[in-house]
Amino acid sequence: MIKSIPLTIAFSLLISTTMAQKLKSKDKAPEFEVISVKGDSIRLENFKGKTVLLTFFRFAGCPVCNFRMHELIENYERLKSKNIEIIAVFESGSETLKSYLTDSPVPFPVIGDPALILYKKYSTDKSVFKMMRTMFKKKPKEEMKKGERLFMGKKYKQDGSMTRIPADFIIDEKGIIKTAHYGKFIGDHIPLETLIDLKK
Secondary structure (H helix, E strand, C coil): CCCHHHHHHHHHHHCCCCCCCCCCCCCECCCCEEECCCCCEEEHHHHCCCEEEEEECCCCCCHHHHHHHHHHHHCHHHHHCCCEEEEEEECCCHHHHHHHHHHCCCCCCEEECCCCHHHHHCCCCECHHHHHHHCCCHHHHHHHHHHHHHCCCCCCCCCCCCCECCEEEEECCCCEEEEEEECCCCCCCCCHHHHHCCCC
């Protein structure tokens, strides 16, 4: 019995995902007030009347995250025309993100959350199992290569967890979660086409 304990612990670590209750469609989105990397106060309640894409990434040096950020940047005006605002959250600290935003100007709020306050509020995952699953997926491998090229040779420190799994939340005009998307692997976000097809 005693010999089986280390194996049990190892298995738990392998499949370790956040045990907190996951948010779901029709839940009230947890309120927050944070300071963006640019120094602006960001309160969810200030976005009432708009649809919000609250998107959680790993850290600024993640190539797959960089690809997705560029995808959102390139389509920002298109999404904004549909009354959709974006708030991006990273595990990276402000120093890393300020450098990242200088190299890749972003037209929407970016939040550095190294203390994981928002990650915990929205019950996001850290999972060795889901990270390993990424290795067998074609899409994130392609996005990793593209994201690496988009860094244009710039390197950022890894100031976040390698096992962090992304999550996206579409929050309606009244602050209610319309879609809660918890990634199944690194780079698993709500498809851009789904966001573009959202009705006003």
